[in-house]
Amino acid sequence: DQQVKQNSPSLSVQEGRISILNCDYTNSMFDYFLWYKKYPAEGPTFLISISSIKDKNEDGRFTVFLNKSAKHLSLHIVPSQPGDSAVYFCAASGRSSGNTGKLIFGQGTTLQVKP
C-alpha cells in the first residue's frame, strides 16, 4: 500500500527554467509534508516542508504547494541550477495515535538540470 506516490521517476530541465516535481498521497490523516534532496553517497537532506493548514510555503528558489482536496503536493524550483540535480523525495507524516514522527516516503524523482 503505497500511501505516498511520486509517479515520475525522472525529470530533465534546462538550467534557468522551472522544475516541477509532483507527489500524491492517499492518507487523509497526513498533516505535515516534507521534501528531501539526496545526492549519491549522502543521506537525504531536508529541503522544505508544509503543514496541512497552509497551501503554500516558500523558501528562496523553492516553493511547495499543497492541494488537500486533490491530496497532491508539488515542489517548484525556480530558477533551476545544475547543482539541483539529485533525487527528490516527498515525505508525509500524520497525527494518528502513537505516531512519533514517522515519515512515509515516496519513491523519489531524479531531477537532472542541464547546463
Next chain:
Amino acid sequence: DAGVTQSPTHLIKTRGQQVTLRCSPKSGHDTVSWYQQALGQGPQFIFQYYEEEERQRGNFPDRFSGHQFPNYSSELNVNALLLGDSALYLCASSPQGVRNYGYTFGSGTRLTVV
C-alpha cells in the same frame, strides 16, 4: 559540528548471518530513527528510539531489532539475513519534540546479502 555518523559504510554478509549497524546522532539530538531504502525506492521506516526504548515501529519482522544507549547512540540488528535485506540503511536523529523537520540523516550503511 558532526552530523549523524553511521558505521560501517559498506558491508557484505551471507544469507542467514546476523549483522549490526551503528549510528551516532547529531550533537544535541536524543531521538534516533532507522530507515531501510531498497534500490529505486524511498526510505521505509523501521523503528524509532527515545530514552533507550522503542517508541514506534514500522512494518518490519522481529528479525529487525534495535537498541539505544545512554549516550543516545543506536544499533540496528538484523538476524537470519535474507537476500531481500540488501539495501541502504539510514539513521536519522532529531531532538525529541521537534517533529519531522528536525531530522538529520546519516549517509547510510550499504548492506549486501549474498
